Amino acid sequence: MTRATILLLVLALIAPPLAAAAIDAAADDNHGTPIHWCGTGRGQFNPNSSYESNLRHLAATLPAMVNESSSSSSSSSNSTFVSVLAGERPDMIASSAFCNSSSGSGCAACVARAFRYARWLCGYSRHAVVDLHACRVSYRVALDVFVVNEHTSSWWTKVLIHDFPMMVAFQVIGVAWVLFLFLMEWRDGKSRRAQANRLP
Structure with missing residues (x-):
């Protein structure tokens, strides 16, 4: 047997248990463990700065916007996407939230939880992405961002x-x-x- 065949057989034996473990983790409390990425190239922001004030504003308003978007959506789509800007330059923040299921308050609660994880896991980073499987939240400095609009x-x-x-x-x-x-x-x-x- 060639090495490539042996490698494929090993992968075929290992992949199903790994996939089952990932599905079990995603099934935990319907959100799963957070997958996150913190941008190191964007630098840090100072505590009690206008950037942090804008983040607090987004943390309070983004779940409500997602809830409003999912309840006003009459399409057959099972997903909700909201993109918003907050603040003034140079501390303007572009933030987005995405939910796999437009369950109204469930989506808003997931977005609020993901935002809390982003603040907790990424500290004072100016760029963060957190994926809880049921929803995804990201924020970054709006100087060089493409914001999806209407x-x-x-x-x-x-x-x-x-x-x-x-x-x-x-x-x-x-x-x-x-x-x-x-x-x-x-x-x-x-x-x-x-x-x-x-x-x-």
Whole structure:
């Protein structure tokens, strides 16, 4: 058996238990464990600054906006997306919230919880993303951000917010496999050339 076949068999044996563990974690209290990312390139903000004041304002208003958006939505979509700006430059914050199910108060509670996690996990970072599986919250400095507005189609909103992490993950896996296959072929070609040089 080749090494690639052995590797595929090992992955086939390991993947189902890992997927089951991920599903169990997501099923915990309908939110799951938080996945988070804190932007280090944006710097930190000072305590009691206008940036922190804008964050407190967003933490109070974003769940209500999500609740209003999900209750006023008459579409058949099972997701809710809200994007909002708060404050004045240079401390303007662009924030967005996304819920997988438009359950009204359940979505708003999830967004409020995700925002609390963002503040707790990322401290004074100017950029944070927290995903609780049922909802996702992000905020960042609005100097260089693309804010989805009412002119953006709902299809692009769903692709940008919901599928982007999965697309990146598949691209990384694909590049890793191509590199692995290239290295295996290079090594096999090198050994074949060495064997050909030894022949009389």
